[in-house]
Amino acid sequence: xxxxxxxxxxxxxxxxxxxxxxxxxxxxxxxxxxxxxxxxxxxxxxxxxxxxxxxxxxxxxxxxxxxxxxxxxxxxxxxxxxxxxxxxxxxxxxxxxxxxxxxxxxxxxxxxxxxxxxxxxxxxxxxxxxxxxxxxxxxxxxxxxxxxxxxxxxxxxxxx
Amino acid sequence: xxxxxxxxxxxxxxxxxxxxxxxxxxxxxxxxxxxxxxxxxxxxxxxxxxxxxxxxxxxxxxxxxxxxxxxxxxxxxxxxxxxxxxxxxxxxxxxxxxxxxxxxxxxxxxxxxxxxxxxxxxxxxxxxxxxxxxxxxxxxxxxxxxxxxxxxxxxxxxxxxxxxxxxxxxxxxxxxxxxxxxxxxxxxxxxxxxxxxxxxxxxxxxxxxxxxxxxxxxxxxxxxxxxxxxxxxxxxxxxxxxxxxxxxxxxxxxxxxxxxxxxxxxxxxxxxxxxxxxxxxxxxxxxxxxxxxxxxxxxxxxxxxxxxxxxxxxxxxxxxxxxxxxxxxxxxxxxxxxxxxxxxxxxxxxxxxxxxxxxxxxxxxxxxxxxxxxxxxxxxxxxxxxxxxxxxxxxxxxxxxxxxxxxxxxxxxxxxxxxxxxxxxxxxxxxxxxxxxxxxxxxxxxxxxxxxxxxxxxxxxxxxxxxxxxxxxxxxxxxxxxxxxxxxxxxxxxxxxxxxxxxxxxxxxxxxxxxxxxxxxxxxxxxxxxxxxxxxxxxxxxxxxxxxxxxxxxxxxxxxxxxxxxxxxxxxxxxxxxxxxxxxxxxxxxxxxxxxxxxxxxxxxxxxxxxxxxxxxxxxxxxxxxxxxxxxxxxxxxxxxxxxxxxxxxxxxxxxxxxxxxxxxxxxxxxxxxxxxxxxxxxxxxxxxxxxxxxxxxxxxxxxxxxxxxxxxxxxxxxxxxxxxxxxxxxxxxxxxxxxxxxxxxxxxxxxxxxx
Numbered sequence: 062x063x064x065x066x067x068x069x070x071x072x073x074x075x076x077x078x079x080x081x082x083x084x085x086x087x088x089x090x091x092x093x094x095x096x097x098x099x100x101x102x103x104x105x106x107x108x109x110x111x112x113x114x115x116x117x118x119x120x121x122x123x124x125x126x127x128x129x130x131x132x133x134x135x136x137x138x139x140x141x142x143x144x145x146x147x148x149x150x151x152x153x154x155x156x157x158x159x160x161x162x163x164x165x166x167x168x169x170x171x172x173x174x175x176x177x178x179x180x181x182x183x184x185x186x187x188x189x190x191x192x193x194x195x196x197x198x199x200x201x202x203x204x205x206x207x208x209x210x211x212x213x214x215x216x217x218x219x220x221x
Numbered sequence: 222x223x224x225x226x227x228x229x230x231x232x233x234x235x236x237x238x239x240x241x242x243x244x245x246x247x248x249x250x251x252x253x254x255x256x257x258x259x260x261x262x263x264x265x266x267x268x269x270x271x272x273x274x275x276x277x278x279x280x281x282x283x284x285x286x287x288x289x290x291x292x293x294x295x296x297x298x299x300x301x302x303x304x305x306x307x308x309x310x311x312x313x314x315x316x317x318x319x320x321x322x323x324x325x326x327x328x329x330x331x332x333x334x335x336x337x338x339x340x341x342x343x344x345x346x347x348x349x350x351x352x353x354x355x356x357x358x359x360x361x362x363x364x365x366x367x368x369x370x371x372x373x374x375x376x377x378x379x380x381x382x383x384x385x386x387x388x389x390x391x392x393x394x395x396x397x398x399x400x401x402x403x404x405x406x407x408x409x410x411x412x413x414x415x416x417x418x419x420x421x422x423x424x425x426x427x428x429x430x431x432x433x434x435x436x437x438x439x440x441x442x443x444x445x446x447x448x449x450x451x452x453x454x455x456x457x458x459x460x461x462x463x464x465x466x467x468x469x470x471x472x473x474x475x476x477x478x479x480x481x482x483x484x485x486x487x488x489x490x491x492x493x494x495x496x497x498x499x500x501x502x503x504x505x506x507x508x509x510x511x512x513x514x515x516x517x518x519x520x521x522x523x524x525x526x527x528x529x530x531x532x533x534x535x536x537x538x539x540x541x542x543x544x545x546x547x548x549x550x551x552x553x554x555x556x557x558x559x560x561x562x563x564x565x566x567x568x569x570x571x572x573x574x575x576x577x578x579x580x581x582x583x584x585x586x587x588x589x590x591x592x593x594x595x596x597x598x599x600x601x602x603x604x605x606x607x608x609x610x611x612x613x614x615x616x617x618x619x620x621x622x623x624x625x626x627x628x629x630x631x632x633x634x635x636x637x638x639x640x641x642x643x644x645x646x647x648x649x650x651x652x653x654x655x656x657x658x659x660x661x662x663x664x665x666x667x668x669x670x671x672x673x674x675x676x677x678x679x680x681x682x683x684x685x686x687x688x689x690x691x692x693x694x695x696x697x698x699x700x701x702x703x704x705x706x707x708x709x710x711x712x713x714x715x716x717x718x719x720x721x722x723x724x725x726x727x728x729x730x731x732x733x734x735x736x737x738x739x740x741x742x743x744x745x746x747x748x749x750x751x752x753x754x755x756x757x758x759x760x761x762x763x764x765x766x767x768x769x770x771x772x773x774x775x776x777x778x779x780x781x782x783x784x785x786x787x788x789x790x791x792x793x794x795x796x797x798x799x800x801x802x803x804x805x806x807x808x809x810x811x812x813x814x815x816x817x818x819x820x821x822x823x824x825x826x827x828x829x830x831x832x833x834x835x836x837x838x839x840x841x842x843x844x845x846x847x848x849x850x851x852x853x854x855x856x857x858x859x860x861x862x863x864x865x866x867x868x869x870x871x872x873x874x875x876x877x878x879x880x881x882x883x884x885x886x887x888x889x890x891x892x893x894x895x896x897x898x899x900x901x902x903x904x905x906x907x908x909x910x911x912x913x914x915x916x917x918x919x920x921x922x923x924x925x926x927x928x929x930x931x932x933x934x935x936x937x938x939x940x941x942x943x944x945x946x947x948x949x950x951x952x953x954x955x956x957x958x959x960x961x962x963x964x965x966x967x968x969x970x971x972x973x974x975x976x977x
Contacts, residue, residue, distance in 0.1 A: 081344070097254040098247020100482070102432040103514040107898035110432055138247035151245040155237045158863030161705035161871065163244030164433045164482025170245055186907075193907040196898060198430045198483050199705060200867050201874035202906040 065128045071096070072140035080127035087111045087122040089130075090137060098138040098167045102196065109195035112168040112175075113137050119175040121194075138167035141174060149215035150174050153208035161199030168195050173209045181216045183209075222760060223925050224717070226858055231717045232926050235863045238709035239728050240480070249480045252436030252452030253511045260438065261290050263500055263510035264346040265493065266336040266353050267520060268328035271362035271586040271891025272375060275326060275335065275355065282352040283338055288345035290504035292353075293496065294336045295325035299468050306465060308458045308741055311592055313490055315465045317555035321589050322466060322495055328357070329377055329554035330586050331892045332519025334492075339500040339508045362586040362891040366551040367528050369395040369585040377554060377584045395584045397556035402564055402636055403577035410543025410575030414534025416615055421530050422604040423957045424940070425884035426551075428523040429593050430875070430903050433482020434514060435521065439497035440507040446473045447498050452481040454488045454702055455741020460733045466495045474498070475734040478702050481742075485875070486592030487522055489743050518896035522591020523885060525551045525558045529604040539618050539626045543575040544568050548601060550582060553589040558582045559597030562677075565637035566937070567601030569675040570624070570646055570829060572633040586891050592743060594872060595676045595933035599879065599940050603958065606672035606941030611954065620671050620945070621654045621831075629675075629829075645855025645919035646829040649673075652917050653831040658851040666837050667848060670945025673831045674937025678930030679744030680822030683751040684737050687715055687758040687816040689766075691808070693801025695719065697728045697755055700739030701747040705932070706864035710748045711755045713860055714926060718759035720786030721800055737819065745930025748860055749921070750822035756925045757818030769810045770798045824923030828934035830854040832873060834942040838950045843966030845881055845947060851913040852938075857921040857929030869935045870912040876939020878904045884959050 064079035071094060078093045085104075090096040090113070099122055102108035106124040113122045114136040141148045150173045153159070160166045169192065176183060176191045183191070188209050189202070197205060224232075243249040280292045301319050305312040324335040336353050340346040361375040368374055374395055382389050384398040411417060437451035447469070453459045456476040464471045481488060493510040501508040512521075532545040546567060552558035560580035568576050613620040629635070629646045653659060653671065663669060685699040697715050701707060708728040716723045740746065763783045770788030771778040774795035781788050787799040807814050835849040852869040859865040882902040886894045895901045920927025944955050953968045 091254075092256075096247075097250070100251065100433070101253065101511075102434070102482075103898045105514065105897055105899065108432055142246050147242070147245065151242075154245050155241040156235075158235065158238070158706065158861070158867055160241070160244055161864070161867055162431070162433070162481060162483040163240070163249055164251060164431075164480075166244050167247045185911075189906040189909070193905040196430075196432055196903060196905065198432055198485070198875070198903065199871045201870035201872075201904075201912050202909055203870045203912045204863070204867060206906065206911070 067128060067131050069130045069132065070134045072136055078127070082128060084127045085123050086125040086127050086130055089127040090122060096137050096139055100164055100167060109172060110165050110168040112171040112195065114171065114175060119172055138171050141170055148174060149212040150177065150209060153212040153215070157204040157208040159200060159204035159208040165195060165197045169197065169205060173212065177213050177216055181213050183213060185210065226920060226927055229717060231713045231723050232860050233862065235861060236709065236713065236723045238706050239712055240703060240708050251433055251480045251482050255438050255450045255479065256509060257438055257440055257507035260507040260509045261339040261341060261504055262343045262346050263337055263339040263497055263508045264350055265334045265496065266350045268324065268331060268333040268335055270328060270357055270359050271331050272360040273328050273357040274360060275324065275328060276358055277356045278336060279354040280336065283349040286345065286349050286352060288341040289338055289349045290341065290506060291339040291500035292336065293323070293499055293503065295323040297499070298323050298466065301465065306462060308455060308489055311489065313462065314555070314557065315462065318462065318490065319466050321555060322492065330588050332516065332588060333554065334520060337496045337500060339504050364585055364587055364887045364891055366526055366549050366583050366585060369551060369583050370549065370581065377586065381584065397552060397582040397584055400561060400564060400580045401577065404573055404634065404636055405575035407543045407545050407575045407577045411534045413536065413542045415537040416612065417532065417534040418608055418611055419532040420608050420956060422607060424527045424600050424603060425958060426523045426526045426587060427879050427883045428518060428901065429485035429487035431483030431485060431487055434512040434517045435492055436511040437494045437497045438507055438509045439494065439501045441498055441501040449474060449476045449494060449498065450479055451476065451494055452479040452488065454481065454484040454704065454743055456702065456733050457700065457738045458489060458741050459491055459494055462491045463495045463498055467498060475732060477732045478730050481702050481704055484704055485594045486596060486743060489592050489741050490522065492521060514898065515896040518901060519893050520588055522589055524593035524596060525553065525590040527600040529600065531604045531608045533608050533612060535612055535616065539616050539623050541571060541573060541627045544573055546578045546604065548578065548580045550580070550597065551585045551587065552582050553587045554584060555589045556582055556584060558590050559592065563597030563601035566598040566675050566677070567605045569635050570629055570673045571627040572629045576636050578636065587885070594875065594936040598674060598676055598937045599876060602672065602674045602937045603940035606938065607944055607956065610670065610941065610945040610948065621650055624673055625650045643919060643922060644827060644829060645917050648917050648919055649829050649831050649853050649855050652915050653833060653853045656833065656851055656853065656915060658833050658849060658913065663835065666840060666950055668836055668946045668948065668950025670834050670942045670949055671831060672938040672941035672945055673829065674934055676745065676828050676934040676937055678749065678825040678828055679746045680750045680825045681740035681744065681746050682821050683739050683754040684819035685751060685754040685758045687762050689762055689800065689804050689814040691804055693804045694725045695721065697726060698731050698736055699728065699751055699755060700731055700736045701751045702742045703730055704742050705868065706861060707747045709864065710752060710860040714752055714756050715759045718756055718763060719800060720783065745932040746825060749825050749924055749928045749930050750820065752928055753822050753924060754818045754820050757820065758816040761816030761818060762814055765814050765816065766800060766803050769803050772810065773798065826857055826921030826923060826929040828855055828929050828931060830934040830938050832938040832942040834946045836943065836946040836950055838947060838965065840969060843962035843969060845960065845965060847877055847909055849910055851915065852935055853915040853917060854931065854934055855917045855919045855929065856931045857924065858918055858927030859916050860926060860928060862916060865916060865931050866914040868932045869914045872935025873912050873939050874904050874909060876936050877943060879958065880940045880943035881959050882961065
């Protein structure tokens, strides 16, 4: 079967690629576009390590086909820091030591930013449920939750 | 040299880890993030049966498929005699490992590898796997450890004759070995008991659950050398095991340590790495292999299912007079469960005069068990600490008080041989009792449990270099894969010794050709052992700095001290020289300054932990909610407290998962039914409260900064802490893990019926 030609926008830049019908957006990002920040942990939508934004919605890129993103806008973890300035979520994760191995971290960063973009004053419970699709096996989540709460305060302009 | 732990500038603070920015921006390169030009994709054919004889494997059609460049089967591997290869914390039998990497003769579990292919695309590799024709004779199988020990159980290995018995049996069985250790006279001890309890417990196999699947890229060159990129807990272990399995020289294999996405003991051996090298050799091209999540569950090394009996006798005033345990661990398809460590650790939080532990290492038709964070100890502690809780109830004694009466302390002889020096077992119990959590109130259907645990921690071989650059910055070169922030700890210790800012130190985890052998990242050994090597290497730098400065000042080196990052003369009026001053002149004063150290570290201080868990049990659904959780641990000196707390929190949560949700679920055909994160349910953020931590800092005298390993002990107490809390909430004693809502509800119903 011929490959499908897809034109899309990745991290604000035009991008095009050829993909097999079965290839996922995660496969395309990692293997075709060399954007390896999004990780594969399960390929079944259970771990969230491949979280990206697709037209403003948080998705697992392993559950989206490459062919589906024709004409869409995709944002990956590689686009979250602006220039040499980290996003508050990234900065707070570092300050809290809210990562150990760091493998789930890109997905957590993308998912937490998505939450704070729509709600910059979430409760602990809201953060826990929002991030329930992002498995972290190292930290027990405690420091991740604390980091996201502090990042939310930063985004509200509150000093901490 | 030792340091004044009350006057440290950097150790004990919380700087940002050197590899942090790469890990929050997606730059960090893990196992699967690397590719090479012209690389092939390798895949593995796995057994669909729990136990079967391989009658034939026909690979001709797969080999004939366009795009297929290499196909290997077990017969292509070299034969290796039984030999234990030391990998640091554990020893691996390379004969068994070879058969686990590619089966020969029989497949021994669902998922057992028996062939591999490398092709130009993943799709062609999948097609090739489907074209391999394997004829099996399906054999009876056995999964459960107690079933596997029965005389009529299907036998996995015709050459397995139980070791450790007075007389070696003449018929083969699944019992690989029996071991026994003890103190005093158990029978005599029980005669003095006022209360004796005897209970049995069972746990299921659980997986480490690291989020990163195993991945490797290997490139074999025509000169017989191989380049290997992979994530592991020990790239030297990968190198040496691959060399043994493939008949290569260790020096011919260069392993680059990728960033590692979790391991918890599970990445201390090899699975696909030797296959990638072997197929790269056949194909003359690089081969990349990545496991799927299902492959990780079916064919790597979870910690085993166990069955345990515990008998403890106490006097009415709460003194343990005797303890007798039998631990039966299944090892999976090949011998080598962590039952030995369980025997050594289970009773060790207590000072006992009379104790005996018997262990059985048993094979069954499940994947070969691997190391998982304090291997064996959580299982043993689940049994012992559940019994201890029940005894405290029977004695009408506070469970912490009961443990404190019997707690190990300096001078206690442990069942596995040593007499403890400075340990924090009692300090931890006192800190637990004084924590506000322990005194807080509980509501209806709520309960509180506590449990203690012990882990040895290990030292082992580490070496490091500290390179001083001309501009006064420093690079630490070490060889311990950084799984949880150890680069930060190394940089902090080096900066502390050198008296320079933390930000001036970079840390590199070097490949196997760029630094000498280091034991793997396991046994909670890195901050301890590699920390000593880095500290020594930095002290070596300080001596050289003093020497160069003394020459510059025209005085003896004995008259120059290193203070606040500069060489200061104690005699005469020579101007002090900073590290940067001396480094700038290094080329003219004898060459670049490099400090080195190579050690085999002894005296890893053991760790003791006690956890408090509050649960609420829903009487209508059996759902168990963790309401509050506090971990208290003797951590020695915390170099970077955030990462020490993180170890405690992460270990506690893995233990909560083990207690409540996680299990390897085999069907009646012996096939794993839940090889994915949806059905193998690990804790998610919404399952949990914050995990409080109390760092009890009892310095380890064998480390310059007082470090004890901290990573493993946090997984030892949670299983029993959760179950003890469930008992407190419901009056029901759960003795088999995991306590799923279904099991809990059935137990509540049975309890109610019995009461009516």
